[in-house]
Amino acid sequence: MAASQRLAILGAGDVGRSVADLASEYGHEVVAIADSTTATVDPDGIDVADALDRKLGGEEIGDADPTAVFETDYDVLVEATPTTLGDADPGFTHAKRALETDHHVVLANKGPVAERYGELRELEADSAGSVRFEATVGGAIPVLSTIEDSTSQAVTAVRGVLNGTANFILTRMAAEGLDYEHVLAEAQDLGVAEADPTFDVDGTDAALKFVILANVLADGGFSLEDATVEGIQNVPGSALDLAAEDGRTIRLIGEATRDGVRVGPRLVPENGALAVTGTRNIVQIKTRNAGSLHSSGRGAGGPETATAVLSDVGRLPPL
Amino acid sequence: MGNEPIGGSDSDRDAAADSAVEATAETAVETNADTETDTDTDTDTETEAETETDGGVRPYTVRLELVDEPGELLRALSPISDNGGNLLSIHHERGNITPRGHIPVEVDLECPPDRFDDIVEGLRDAGVNVIQAGAERYGEEISIVFVGHLVENDLSETLSRIEAEAEAAVIDLSLAAPDGTDATSSARLRLAVDSGRTDAALESIRSIGADKDLTIVEPLLGGEA
Numbered sequence: 250m251a252a253s254q255r256l257a258i259l260g261a262g263d264v265g266r267s268v269a270d271l272a273s274e275y276g277h278e279v280v281a282i283a284d285s286t287t288a289t290v291d292p293d294g295i296d297v298a299d300a301l302d303r304k305l306g307g308e309e310i311g312d313a314d315p316t317a318v319f320e321t322d323y324d325v326l327v328e329a330t331p332t333t334l335g336d337a338d339p340g341f342t343h344a345k346r347a348l349e350t351d352h353h354v355v356l357a358n359k360g361p362v363a364e365r366y367g368e369l370r371e372l373e374a375d376s377a378g379s380v381r382f383e384a385t386v387g388g389a390i391p392v393l394s395t396i397e398d399s400t401s402q403a404v405t406a407v408r409g410v411l412n413g414t415a416n417f418i419l420t421r422m423a424a425e426g427l428d429y430e431h432v433l434a435e436a437q438d439l440g441v442a443e444a445d446p447t448f449d450v451d452g453t454d455a456a457l458k459f460v461i462l463a464n465v466l467a468d469g470g471f472s473l474e475d476a477t478v479e480g481i482q483n484v485p486g487s488a489l490d491l492a493a494e495d496g497r498t499i500r501l502i503g504e505a506t507r508d509g510v511r512v513g514p515r516l517v518p519e520n521g522a523l524a525v526t527g528t529r530n531i532v533q534i535k536t537r538n539a540g541s542l543h544s545s546g547r548g549a550g551g552p553e554t555a556t557a558v559l560s561d562v563g564r565l566p567p568l
Numbered sequence: 569m570g571n572e573p574i575g576g577s578d579s580d581r582d583a584a585a586d587s588a589v590e591a592t593a594e595t596a597v598e599t600n601a602d603t604e605t606d607t608d609t610d611t612d613t614e615t616e617a618e619t620e621t622d623g624g625v626r627p628y629t630v631r632l633e634l635v636d637e638p639g640e641l642l643r644a645l646s647p648i649s650d651n652g653g654n655l656l657s658i659h660h661e662r663g664n665i666t667p668r669g670h671i672p673v674e675v676d677l678e679c680p681p682d683r684f685d686d687i688v689e690g691l692r693d694a695g696v697n698v699i700q701a702g703a704e705r706y707g708e709e710i711s712i713v714f715v716g717h718l719v720e721n722d723l724s725e726t727l728s729r730i731e732a733e734a735e736a737a738v739i740d741l742s743l744a745a746p747d748g749t750d751a752t753s754s755a756r757l758r759l760a761v762d763s764g765r766t767d768a769a770l771e772s773i774r775s776i777g778a779d780k781d782l783t784i785v786e787p788l789l790g791g792e793a
């Protein structure tokens with residue numbers, strides 16, 4: 250059984266709340282949780298159920314300032330604030346602060362590892378703490394730990410489907426012969442697509458994940474602006490029909506190698522492994538000596554992402 | 569995908585695809601184990617073909633099925649020299665009869681690239697069953713979907729540019745214009761491309777697409793998808 254860790258959670262959205270909720274099941278204790286305005290902190294462990302009730306009931310999550318999280322005794326900072334591009338803040342600054350004070354950091358937030366990977370690794374090198382970020386790529390699917398277990402030098406490329414919203418839209422368009430706008434509206438009604446689905450359909454979200462993968466393979470050097478990205482907004486129903494006549498379909502496929510990152514709509518065999526349906530995600534990890542590995546599963550969702558966060562926590566050494 | 573032989577019947581698939589395909593074991597965590605085609609080996613094929621190129625003449629392989637009758641081989645092969653080709657070798661697999669009772673023959677020849685199609689046509693006109701033409705010349709078949717104002721943007725010019733700039737042969741084209749030809753429409757092209765030249769061909773096609781403001785849905789190549 251992994252060492253019990255004291256968790257400080259930044260962000261009380263779907264992911265932060267699920268991590269708090271499931272932490273005890275994995276043998277860990279929550280000593281702080283914050284949203285954008287307040288925090289609740291208790292070095293002996295907060296009452297998670299109470300805190301989540303307050304948050305879901307529209308009350309303040311606690312009476313402390315969010316920065317009080319950093320002043321309590323904790324082992325692991327769980328960073329689950331919104332992903333931002335460019336400077337990747339506030340996530341990057343949060344991670345920096347935790348590392349500089351010799352704490353571990355587990356990220357759900359993609360920004361710091363997609364946009365400022367090298368800087369983050371330098372901070373880690375000077376810290377007693379480590380950084381892990383399984384949750385940033387593929388939700389519940391163990392992608393980064395699989396690469397780590399195969400040793401990243403032996404992995405030549407990773408490709409696949411890492412955006413459930415875009416995949417859902419393409420699947421529905423192909424199955425129902427409906428056009429993009431129509432299916433997008435349906436996806437929003439079902440809660441599969443957000444009110445502003447831009448980053449899902451224009452390929453940005455998938456690109457961030459493949460940039461993270463390229464950084465892992467090449468030990469840094471990539472950010473979003475290095476990726477060639479195309480979305481699915483211009484794919485009409487007729488293109489899917491033509492693909493189907495040929496035993497193929499169209500998926501938003503990302504590819505990461507040590508040489509670069511590319512995301513765009515691609516033709517894949519209709520019954521091939523990468524043509525997952527609905528919101529499912531899949532990755533294909535190409536290895537030098539052992540062929541390809543495929544893993545698929547749920548790429549998003551609070552509890553799904555929280556399991557990835559907590560398995561990272563379980564891999565951290567005691568400080 | 570991407571390494572399918574051209575026009576080959578199923579029984580010929582293995583032999584036809586061998587030039588650029590290396591099978592490796594595939595471990596699958598979730599899906600079934602499968603075989604993987606490794607396109608890395610294509611690069612080798614390309615260099616080979618290029619070093620053999622001499623004075624505008626290139627090597628080709630043609631697979632034929634012949635009726636087992638005296639004189640048939642000679643008759644079958646005359647269209648090659650008639651059309652400016654030079655016969656290099658013949659593999660006459662006598663003991664090996666196809667399900668249709670024919671004898672498979674593999675012919676290596678060389679000719680200027682622009683004569684090759686005439687040779688294949690000549691063979692077919694002579695009643696020879698050509699199973700696969702040009703393992704070297706057209707080693708890979710790829711499908712691509714184009715989206716945009718295809719007709720307004722002069723589809724036939726797009727196709728000629730693909731043939732010229734991407735050095736690809738358009739095998740067939742399907743057009744879908746559900747909202748009329750002046751609205752956004754889609755076209756699926758099947759292209760034959762030299763072994764090992766697929767990446768370069770796709771790159772040219774991308775730039776043609778950018779010029780003509782078309783969205784291009786490329787195939788995902790390299791490995792089992």
Ligand SMILES: NC(=O)c1ccc[n+]([C@@H]2O[C@H](COP(=O)([O-])OP(=O)(O)OC[C@H]3O[C@@H](n4cnc5c(N)ncnc54)[C@H](OP(=O)(O)O)[C@@H]3O)[C@@H](O)[C@H]2O)c1
Nearest residue numbers: 260261262263264284285329330331332357358549550554
């Ligand atoms: N949801 C998924 O399936 C999934 C999967 C993989 C990765 N991720 C990543 O995980 C992160 C969290 O996702 P989510 O779905 O939980 O997002 P979310 O529902 O938008 O929640 C974000 C939370 O962060 C809080 N926050 C914002 N700024 C903050 C600050 N400066 N200090 C402390 N808290 C702050 C917000 O506070 P308020 O509540 O006050 O607004 C909110 O509680 C994102 O980076 C996302 O990209 C999510």
